[in-house]
Amino acid sequence: MAGEQSSVNLGTQLWPHADDKPVTRRISYRNDGTEPVTLALSTETTGPKGKPAPAGFFTVGADRITVPAGGTAGVDVTADTRIGSRDGVFAGVLVARATEGGQRVRTSFAVHREAEAYDLTLKYVDTEGRPSQSGTLLLGQNVDLQQDLYDTDGDGVVKARVPKGTYLLETLVRTPKGAAADPDLALMTQPKLTVAKKTTVTFDARKAKPVDITVPGSAKSVQTLVRYSLETGSFFHNSDWQMASFKGFRTGHVGATLPAKEFSSQVGGTWQKGSTTYNVVYERDGSLYTGFTRKVAASELALVKLGIGASVKNAKGVVVPTWETSSGAANGTFSEPFALPTTAKAYVNAPKGVKWGFSTMQLRPGASGDFDVYVSEPAVRAYRAGKTYTRTHNVGVFSPQIDEYNTAQRWGNELSVCIGEFPDGSGNYVESATTGQRSAVTVDGKKIVDEAGPLCQDLSGVPSRSAEYRVSTDVTRSTKVAGVSTRLVAAWTFTSKKVTGDSYRTLPLSSVRFTPKLDLASSAPAGRRFTVPLTLQGPAAKNVKSLAVQVSYDGGKKWTKAPVTTKKGERSLVLNHPKKAKSVSFKAKLTDKSGNTYEVTVVKAYLLR
The missing domain is CATH 2.60.40.1120 (Carboxypeptidase-like, regulatory domain)
Incomplete structure (x- = not known):
């Protein structure tokens, strides 16, 4: 005994349902035996969310049928979607049980009662x-x-x-x-x-109307965009359309204008000539731009002189201008590659409420779109039309810094530490290709973490008792990527115990930053007297017990003491660069008055020329 169908689809009944016509499908059985078989029929049905289908919604034409030997027989199943008020999918199973022998055949069926x-x-x-x-x-x-x-x-x-x-x-x-x-x-x-x-x-x-933006000079568009966002209650959607130019592209709003708090749209992009870029964005609240034409005047632009460094030869890079508007919309574009190091001119418009930030990339040779070094500023800024600003990216000294993003925190017996290795001399975030890195965490001298990778760990179940912690990292990078900070070793020690309450507590990590004035190749003159300002961060900035610095002019083979001088509260090193030296490396140990320490070694902190 077998069913001719494993399932039966009773279709979809469109809303409204008062005039629905019952839908009937036949379910058939085949008897391959030599004796007739009588089948007792019953149904198991459910409605939306697992609730039973209402009485009469599904009906079967008979409660038993006999299937002749070597033949077939069937029964009608009907769905009457006029019954009940619930919408959705109703399903069931027709169970056919042989009155002798107990054999069963199950056939599923379903109908969709469309909601309004x-x-x-x-x-x-x-x-x-x-x-x-x-x-x-x-x-x-x-x-x-x-x-x-x-x-x-x-x-x-x-x-x-x-x-x-x-x-x-x-x-x-x-x-x-x-x-x-x-x-x-x-x-x-x-x-x-x-x-x-x-x-x-x-x-x-x-x-719809064309979008056409022209900028001063003969710069060509390299990336343009149209963006909009809609937020109503729990619904949020934003859409970005990016293209090489606005040629052949137009925009149009359909329907009524919406409240400004619900809808905003932006048009803009980047135009470029050499390493000079023009970057503009315009915002409209309440509707999508129905076309946009603008001849950008020089008087509405601010100039940002971006000193973009590279400490290797034949480097190329790109600038990534990003913007944020008062509505909260944000996006960015990419320039075409140009030679590094260089001072790139980045012009930006300055409408009310718009802030700009810049990221830069040192591209990986021969790898389309990949980078060896990525630099981003910690925050966007407002610029004023007609003004000139200076920013520096990817110039040393590259070493850890302590701030709200690079820190360690504890809550209960959970400890989180995440510290970037290569912030540049301006304090920008830097992600760099490396040839190797190992990071470790010890508690009272016992290693609980020792693994390859960056110093970014979330630890659970650390001891409740007061214990001495040491977190450290040792990282190297290829001279094909950078000629400076080719090896960096950093370690922090501090005492910590279980933190009670509902909030994280920042742990007492400090750092010392070396901030000399270097050229875009991260180099300084050889054979001259040279000042290296020092900046303390973390608790030691106001609670320093001791700071000891050593310097090396041979890549870290031989070290000598470098006295720290303090004048009007400002600390610095005064060095005499040897004429034939090629680089300057640093070691430092910083201790605060609570006994917490920071030690760092920066091999080839900067080059000498």
């Missing part, structure tokens, strides 16, 4: 007034639905059935420009469409 929903028709028209083969991203704001709708047959129309609700529609309307050319594109957004009846929306690219 309506037909949504989308029409696309290109800039020539022709139907456009285009598509729309449909996002439910108060319904759980996301669909990519696309005109598959090229008639410029898409039809969909969607639940009652509010939706965001993001559409890209295409206008063909010939077989060998890319189509023109119109980004059109209907950010808040309420579907409570049969609805049609037309995306007509003729109503």
Whole structure:
């Protein structure tokens, strides 16, 4: 005895349901035996969320049937979706049990009783007034639905059935420009469409307008963007469209303008000539820009002179300008590569509420898009039009610093430590390719961590008692990546015990930073007297017990004491660079009045020329 079907689909019944017609499907059985078989029939049914289907929703045409020997017999299963008020998927199993022998056959069935929903028709028209083969991203704001709708047959129309609700529609309307050319594109957004009846929306690219931004001089666009964000209640969506230029690109808002707190849009980008970039962003609240034309005047720009270092030959790099607006929107662009080291001019516009930051990359030779050194500033800043500013990236001395991002904290018996190895001389965050690194944590002399990788650890179950901790790292990097800080060894010791309460406690880690004035190759003159300012960070900055520094002019083979001088509270080293030396290395040990220590060795802290 076997069922002819393993499952039966009773389909979808569209809302509303008062006029639904019952749907019937036949379930058949085959008897391959030599004797007829009588089957007793019963059902097991459930509705949405596992609740039982209402009485009469599913019915079976008989409670038993006989299947002849060598033949088939069937029974009808009917779903009547007029019954009840719940919407969703209703499912069941028809159990056929032989009255003799006990054999059972189970056949599943289901029907979808659609919740309140309506037909949504989308029409696309290109800039020539022709139907456009285009598509729309449909996002439910108060319904759980996301669909990519696309005109598959090229008639410029898409039809969909969607639940009652509010939706965001993001559409890209295409206008063909010939077989060998890319189509023109119109980004059109209907950010808040309420579907409570049969609805049609037309995306007509003729109503969108071009985006065209020109900057001073002959700089060419390298990356442009259009961005928008929508936030209503628990719904949030942002969209970024980045391209090499705005050529053939237009934008258009569809529907009503929204409150400024809900919707904002931005246009901008980066234009470049050599190592000089022009970086602009403009923001509009309440709607997507319907086109945007701007001839940027020099008077609306600030100049940021970016000294971008490199301590190896034939290096190339890029600048990554990033912006943040008062609405909280943020993004960035990439320049094309240029030779390093150099002082790159980065012009930025300065509309109210816009802040800028800069990251830079020293690219890996022969590897498209990969970097050997990545530098980022700790925060974005506001700039003023007409003013000139100076920033320095990727110039030594590279060594650990202690601040709110590079620190150790404890809560209960959990300890977290994360300290970057290579902050540059300006205090920028630096991520660098390395050839090897090992980090360790000891408690009262017993190692609890000893592994390859950076000094960024989250430890659980450390002892409750007061104990002495030592955290350390030893890292090297190739001279193909950097000629300075080729090896760095750093270690901190401190005493800690279980922290009570609900908040983390910052642990007493300190550092000493070497901040000499170096050129963009991280070098200083040989054969001269040279001052190296010192900066203390952490508890030792106001609670120093001792600071001892040693210097080496042969890459760390021989060390001599370098006296620390203090004048008006400022500490420094006064060195006499040997004429034939090629580099300067440092060792330092810093101790605060509580006995916590920091020791650091920086091999080839800077070069001599």
